[in-house]
Amino acid sequence: MVEKYLDTVKEHEQNSQNKPLIMSATSKSVSSKTPVSIGIIGSGHRGGTFINELVKMPELARISAICDVSTERMKILTTRFGLKDTKQFTSLDEMLAGNLVEAVIVTVPDNLHRWAAVKIFEAGKDVMLEKPLAPTAEDCRAILQAHRRSGRLMQVGFVLRSTSFYRRVKAIVDSGVLGQIMFIHACEYLGVQHGASYMTRWHRKRENAGTFLLAKCSHDLDILNWLTGSKPQAVASFGGNDFFLPERGGAAHCSECERTETCPYQVDLNWHFITGETRPPGSDLCAFNDDKDVIDNQVVILEYANRIRATFELQLFHPVGGRRITIGGQYGYLEGDFEAGKITIHYNTDGRIEEITLKAANDSGHGGGDFEFTRSFVRAIRTRETNSAGAEAGLAANVIAEAVERSRLKKCVVPISLLEYEVGSIQGKIQHRKKSKTIRK
Numbered sequence: 001m002v003e004k005y006l007d008t009v010k011e012h013e014q015n016s017q018n019k020p021l022i023m024s025a026t027s028k029s030v031s032s033k034t035p036v037s038i039g040i041i042g043s044g045h046r047g048g049t050f051i052n053e054l055v056k057m058p059e060l061a062r063i064s065a066i067c068d069v070s071t072e073r074m075k076i077l078t079t080r081f082g083l084k085d086t087k088q089f090t091s092l093d094e095m096l097a098g099n100l101v102e103a104v105i106v107t108v109p110d111n112l113h114r115w116a117a118v119k120i121f122e123a124g125k126d127v128m129l130e131k132p133l134a135p136t137a138e139d140c141r142a143i144l145q146a147h148r149r150s151g152r153l154m155q156v157g158f159v160l161r162s163t164s165f166y167r168r169v170k171a172i173v174d175s176g177v178l179g180q181i182m183f184i185h186a187c188e189y190l191g192v193q194h195g196a197s198y199m200t201r202w203h204r205k206r207e208n209a210g211t212f213l214l215a216k217c218s219h220d221l222d223i224l225n226w227l228t229g230s231k232p233q234a235v236a237s238f239g240g241n242d243f244f245l246p247e248r249g250g251a252a253h254c255s256e257c258e259r260t261e262t263c264p265y266q267v268d269l270n271w272h273f274i275t276g277e278t279r280p281p282g283s284d285l286c287a288f289n290d291d292k293d294v295i296d297n298q299v300v301i302l303e304y305a306n307r308i309r310a311t312f313e314l315q316l317f318h319p320v321g322g323r324r325i326t327i328g329g330q331y332g333y334l335e336g337d338f339e340a341g342k343i344t345i346h347y348n349t350d351g352r353i354e355e356i357t358l359k360a361a362n363d364s365g366h367g368g369g370d371f372e373f374t375r376s377f378v379r380a381i382r383t384r385e386t387n388s389a390g391a392e393a394g395l396a397a398n399v400i401a402e403a404v405e406r407s408r409l410k411k412c413v414v415p416i417s418l419l420e421y422e423v424g425s426i427q428g429k430i431q432h433r434k435k436s437k438t439i440r441k
């Protein structure tokens with residue numbers, strides 16, 4: 001059995017590095033050895049992360065340009081990483097003009113993804129769009145249509161798929177050692193500071209990032225879809241804001257609060273600002289503020305089209321934080337702890353227990369996923385082939401998150417038509433709906 005899934009592991013690793021799964025339009029004739037010229041829009045936390053990864057691979061990529069409304073952030077990052085030749089822009093149109101960049105990494109807040117992605121596709125460049133694709137399905141559709149028209153490459157920032165941990169879990173599931181998979185339980189817990197940061201940054205409002213499940217856990221929804229090889233056809237959910245309530249808070253800002261010494265939720269502004277940046281007064285909003293409309297705990301049940309049942313649980317006030325997963329199959333049960341890099345398989349057949357401890361492939365963020373993901377994107381720009389998550393996976397997370405939200409609000413099971421997930425049928429479906437409306441009139 002062990003050999004069986006180790007073979008699958010090898011196959012997955014080869015797939016993730018070499019084997020094409022998605023192909024897109026060919027690039028102009030540029031030598032495959034020439035480093036790709038990358039532009040980055042959004043020089044905040046994720047923008048800084050991608051710069052940090054790209055500078056480790058100068059043979060593959062150079063950062064030709066960055067764009068941000070904050071000249072201070074661009075200055076800090078170009079100085080920190082010694083990017084003397086990187087051009088700085090406050091206008092995306094100006095960065096896209098001419099041939100300065102072949103591809104753009106989009107790391108602006110979620111509500112600007114549509115605006116940025118459509119412009120970049122229209123300029124004929126490849127795109128790496130941070131997850132989630134966009135706050136609403138309508139925005140996703142506009143992005144997907146621009147993507148299709150352009151014929152360019154698109155990768156969505158589901159970096160967990162690029163980690164040793166989730167690749168191994170996927171390899172185990174695909175190897176068949178667990179037999180037919182019956183259920184999956186997964187969770188994401190945010191530690192106190194991480195949770196408090198989401199309650200005080202731009203994500204605290206749905207108009208900026210959509211529902212919290214989408215904004216933060218689209219990663220996890222994508223992992224469930226990837227592991228099951230299917231899509232949910234019905235979902236149900238309960239959740240709310242029950243912990244970060246205004247009545248539990250102190251003063252409006254931590255600097256004015258008498259509980260500062262003892263409050264574990266006191267905001268750590270390193271989550272808000274990049275190192276060295278000016279921090280305007282009033283940025284230290286209390287996590288228990290009343291200026292937010294996202295939830296802080298939620299449970300979700302999903303029934304997949306292939307009959308796998310899954311549950312997902314999130315909470316933002318966990319003492320430690322982390323992602324865990326359990327998978328129940330015909331022959332055994334898998335338990336995994338992402339942060340600890342531990343996977344345990346219990347076999348029903350002979351009572352055997354197998355323990356696997358994994359080391360991240362490198363020291364980048366998201367368990368080594370950030371480096372692997374970035375490298376796969378810049379390689380794909382030359383090869384025109386990628387096996388990372390693309391538009392379809394991005395749209396699926398939105399479709400699920402929207403159905404889950406309907407269920408949470410109405411307290412009912414919400415069915416999802418599998419047509420909703422089909423990128424190709426979007427246009428047809430919209431037209432079909434319009435037609436049916438007309439007929440009913």
Ligand SMILES: NC(=O)c1ccc[n+]([C@@H]2O[C@H](COP(=O)([O-])OP(=O)(O)OC[C@H]3O[C@@H](n4cnc5c(N)ncnc54)[C@H](O)[C@@H]3O)[C@@H](O)[C@H]2O)c1
Binds near residue numbers: 046090108109112272
């Ligand atoms: N893959 C992941 O695990 C992961 C993790 C965190 C965040 N994200 C996503 O990455 C993206 C960026 O998140 P972040 O935490 O880096 O945010 P951030 O607030 O730190 O950075 C966003 C940057 O965009 C800039 N910006 C805003 N409007 C702009 C405009 N019109 N033109 C140019 N620049 C503009 C801001 O000045 C800021 O520097 C979001 O979509 C977020 O959801 C993904």
